[in-house]
Amino acid sequence: MLADHTVTALDSWRRLPADQQPAWPDTDALNGVVAELSSYPPLVFAGECDLLRERLARVARGEAFVLQGGDCAETLDAVGAEEVRDKIKTLLQMSAVLTYATSVPVVKIGRIAGQYAKPRSRNTEIRDGVELPVYRGDSVNGLEFTPEARTPDPERLKRVYHASAATLNLIRAFITGGYADLRQVHEWNRDFVASSPIGERYEDLARAIDDALTFLAACGADPREFHSAEFFSSHEALLLDYETALTRTDSRTNRAYDVSAHMIWIGERTRRLDGAHVEFASTVRNPIGVKLGPTTTADEALALIDRLDPEREPGRLTFITRMGRDKVRDVLPELVAKVTGSGAQVVWLCDPMHGNTFEASSGHKTRHFDDVLDEVRGFFEVHRALATHPGGIHIELTGDDVTECVGGGDRIGVGDLHQRYQTACDPRLNRYQSLDLAFQVAELYRARATPLRREPAPIATAA
Numbered sequence: 001m002l003a004d005h006t007v008t009a010l011d012s013w014r015r016l017p018a019d020q021q022p023a024w025p026d027t028d029a030l031n032g033v034v035a036e037l038s039s040y041p042p043l044v045f046a047g048e049c050d051l052l053r054e055r056l057a058r059v060a061r062g063e064a065f066v067l068q069g070g071d072c073a074e075t076l077d078a079v080g081a082e083e084v085r086d087k088i089k090t091l092l093q094m095s096a097v098l099t100y101a102t103s104v105p106v107v108k109i110g111r112i113a114g115q116y117a118k119p120r121s122r123n124t125e126i127r128d129g130v131e132l133p134v135y136r137g138d139s140v141n142g143l144e145f146t147p148e149a150r151t152p153d154p155e156r157l158k159r160v161y162h163a164s165a166a167t168l169n170l171i172r173a174f175i176t177g178g179y180a181d182l183r184q185v186h187e188w189n190r191d192f193v194a195s196s197p198i199g200e201r202y203e204d205l206a207r208a209i210d211d212a213l214t215f216l217a218a219c220g221a222d223p224r225e226f227h228s229a230e231f232f233s234s235h236e237a238l239l240l241d242y243e244t245a246l247t248r249t250d251s252r253t254n255r256a257y258d259v260s261a262h263m264i265w266i267g268e269r270t271r272r273l274d275g276a277h278v279e280f281a282s283t284v285r286n287p288i289g290v291k292l293g294p295t296t297t298a299d300e301a302l303a304l305i306d307r308l309d310p311e312r313e314p315g316r317l318t319f320i321t322r323m324g325r326d327k328v329r330d331v332l333p334e335l336v337a338k339v340t341g342s343g344a345q346v347v348w349l350c351d352p353m354h355g356n357t358f359e360a361s362s363g364h365k366t367r368h369f370d371d372v373l374d375e376v377r378g379f380f381e382v383h384r385a386l387a388t389h390p391g392g393i394h395i396e397l398t399g400d401d402v403t404e405c406v407g408g409g410d411r412i413g414v415g416d417l418h419q420r421y422q423t424a425c426d427p428r429l430n431r432y433q434s435l436d437l438a439f440q441v442a443e444l445y446r447a448r449a450t451p452l453r454r455e456p457a458p459i460a461t462a463a
């Protein structure tokens, strides 16, 4: 179905400034790796990318909700079955909460199976007077603070390809092998319920889902309907050599697809209109996301639509806004109003993580659960006021019991951060905080349709 990679059409980005690319010490070595990757099989199929685009089109039309989540930075040593299962489990539990409470389909997209490259604020890091290149994700260099580990090594790109393939293989096995069967709602909670109020709240919901499934079965519904779920992969398309090497021309349509993931997104630091990342994304047919930070102007958003979604095709373009809790209510309304006014039908997601990062007194990079929730609340308020669709959330999370973000139902404090601070880059919500957030988002979604001001009902008078 997929023909050989044709270099020429896909290399138009090379003429343009490409921000955040590693300083690979040996260009020949990089080119050798790129040539090898270009001959590897696709990680996902073009038809699957099309399916996600159709699912996202429903979201753009206001008929479905997106849950996109996973690590800030995946690491090559965390591709075990347990790690992948626990992330999937967390996303499935969140999705069950959201689906049940919102009564709309939840499109599940992992930041997974390819999320290995990081844009950074600085090029170097100084520790005890020693200055080394900053960690840029496992596809570029190692986290360890040594000159050897921090030197970019293109061989890592091949390791990332294989790790992504292994992760996708596990995901496909879990999802189609019955693990995502809705009748497993209790199973996903098994190690959680006794110990926590959120686990208990989830268990109540799982019982309600069970009852609903029993009722449907009694009505004659086919239980196989609930056997598997749809799950899609995504990552930031940062390293353009890697993404180009994994781009193939689909022989059905003769269009190029980046077959490293179903959806790719452009980060806040690389979304410049005259830059290489926007150019690359414009040449592939996958659903595309763009992160929009607080300095984004409405004109920039409209120009991004012209570049990335010239045909105004619902599902093609997703704006992932990450304004910060203190700015979302001021900045987002104009963007949403002007984009909607232009007639474009984009998906709006809220990333409440990246605008709310701060350094705790302990020195840890962290986020407060209340700030995360407040940005989501602001996002819902803005969409409610404009009668537009709050399409979903984009979260950094893990299935592990980490202590990286403060607050939330289990009240992690700054003094607790050192206990299990395991992230390779940004602080993630742990499983408890993620489920907590899902319950709160579900409530916000349910309340979204309520008019802001209710006029008193007219009193009926007898004729």
Ligand SMILES: O=C[C@H](O)[C@H](O)COP(=O)(O)O
Pocket: 072, 118, 119, 120, 121, 122, 425, 426
């Ligand atoms: O994940 C996002 C960015 O890569 C990350 O927030 C950058 O962090 P830095 O400011 O520590 O470089």
Ligand SMILES: C=C(OP(=O)(O)O)C(=O)O
Pocket: 072, 119, 236, 266, 267, 268, 269, 291, 322, 351, 354, 426
């Ligand atoms: C780098 C990231 O975000 P942003 O581009 O929004 O800063 C990220 O999603 O990890």
Ligand SMILES: [Mn+2]
Pocket: 072, 073, 354, 396, 425, 426
């Ligand atoms: Mn991040």
